Every structure is written in structure tokens, then in C-alpha cells.
Amino acid sequence: MPWEIVRTGLVDSTQRVAREYAETGRGTGMVIVAEAQSDGRGRRGRRWDSAPGGLYLTAVLKPGSRSGLLPLLAGVAVAEAVRDLTGLKAELKWPNDVLIDGKKVAGVLVESGWSGGEVKFVLLGIGVNLTNPIPGDLMEATTLSKEVGEEIDKEELLYGLLRQLGCHLSRLESAPDEVLSSWRRLSSTMGGPVEIAVGPEEVVRGMAVDVDGDGALLVDVGSSIRRVFSGEVG
Numbered sequence: 001m002p003w004e005i006v007r008t009g010l011v012d013s014t015q016r017v018a019r020e021y022a023e024t025g026r027g028t029g030m031v032i033v034a035e036a037q038s039d040g041r042g043r044r045g046r047r048w049d050s051a052p053g054g055l056y057l058t059a060v061l062k063p064g065s066r067s068g069l070l071p072l073l074a075g076v077a078v079a080e081a082v083r084d085l086t087g088l089k090a091e092l093k094w095p096n097d098v099l100i101d102g103k104k105v106a107g108v109l110v111e112s113g114w115s116g117g118e119v120k121f122v123l124l125g126i127g128v129n130l131t132n133p134i135p136g137d138l139m140e141a142t143t144l145s146k147e148v149g150e151e152i153d154k155e156e157l158l159y160g161l162l163r164q165l166g167c168h169l170s171r172l173e174s175a176p177d178e179v180l181s182s183w184r185r186l187s188s189t190m191g192g193p194v195e196i197a198v199g200p201e202e203v204v205r206g207m208a209v210d211v212d213g214d215g216a217l218l219v220d221v222g223s224s225i226r227r228v229f230s231g232e233v234g
Helices: 014-022 067-086 146-148 153-173 174-184
Strands: 004-011 030-037 055-061 089-094 099-102 101-114 118-128 193-201 202-211 217-220 223-226
Touching: 004 014, 004 067, 004 217, 014 030, 014 055, 014 118, 055 089, 055 153, 067 089, 067 101, 067 118, 067 146, 067 153, 089 118, 118 153, 153 174, 174 202, 193 217, 202 223
Parallel strands: 004 030
Antiparallel strands: 030 055, 055 118, 089 099, 099 101, 101 118, 193 202, 202 217, 217 223
């Protein structure tokens, strides 16, 4: 994948900047990398704290028939890049949180750009905690530098991550099962009990048994297998 890296200082959101490029029709392969974000966003409308010191980027991608697997693919790419660079045992919590010893160190946000009823582009946002301060109320989060005990080279992680993304994207359409196999291998969710908040008043409880070709988590709820496409795993 030929990446074109565009570096910025403080922006409100790399997703917004990337969308502006993508809407011109010339943004495919562009990667917006910001020093910090004033309005960084995570999944389900949550704020992603984006103080200086972290890696914050959005890549503009072409849509494809397997775009539903992009959140899983991106999680795999981040986890493998972290493992390669630090030796830490990075794991994945469905659908795309990257964990170190159960603490979140990175997350993924995938959004689509529509026009005339068709998806014209996909925005893949990634945030990784490196040396950035973590708000005191986020007890479940950590940084790579804290876990390693020394400062992590942001540039080395960026290029390692883009190499992993390019490798997995090249297989997404032709060999999606390889992407799913990689996710299963790195998953901390598979084979264990889960509670997934899928709505304000609905929680799915059971055993996580697999992920399917659409990226849905398959949960054995006792009487049947429930396909869960989105939600928050407790």
C-alpha cells in the first residue's frame, strides 16, 4: 500500500481532516498524523483524550466487499506492530481495543463516506498511547512507555504500523480468513464469558465462541448462538 503521510500539529480531529481530503476524491492512501487532537473521537461517540505524546492518525482507504472486517484488521495491525517494537504481549478485545495486561493502550475508529447511496471512501482512525498523560479517571488505560519502562519511538511505531496495515489490507479481499485467524490468535475475548451492552437496556451474556466473516462476535447464550455486530464488552 503506497502511503502518503501528511503531518499536522494540533487539529480538532484527524478524522475530520482526512474526510476533507477524501471528499476531493484524491485522498486514498493518505495518512493524517497529528501531534494532538482537541476533539479526538472514539467508538460510540466517546471522546478520545489526545494530548501530545501519543500517536494519532487517520488513513483514507477505498471501500471493498470486506470493509466490515476493517476494525478487526486494524486491531491486528496495531497489536502486531506493538509486539514487534516492544516485545509486549498486546492482545485484542472485541472488536478493536488493544490491551496490555488488560489495560487499554490503543483503539480504532472506522467511518464511511457516502455519496449517492454508495460508500466512496473509508476512514480508519487509530490512537495509541505512548508518552501522553492519561486522565486520572481512566484507570483501565495505560501507555506503551509506562509498560515498557522507557520512551517509545513514535516514528518507529508509525512505520511499523503502516507496514502491518499494508500487509493485512493486501489480503483482505483475497484471503479474509487469514485476517480472522490473526485476530483469533491475538484475542483475549475468544473462549471466555462476555457481557456485551448492545443497547441502553440490553445486555448479551454468554461465551464468546468465534467471529464470523462480517466481523460479528458469535456468543453462545445457552439456547442459541447470537451474532453481535456492535456493543461494549464488559
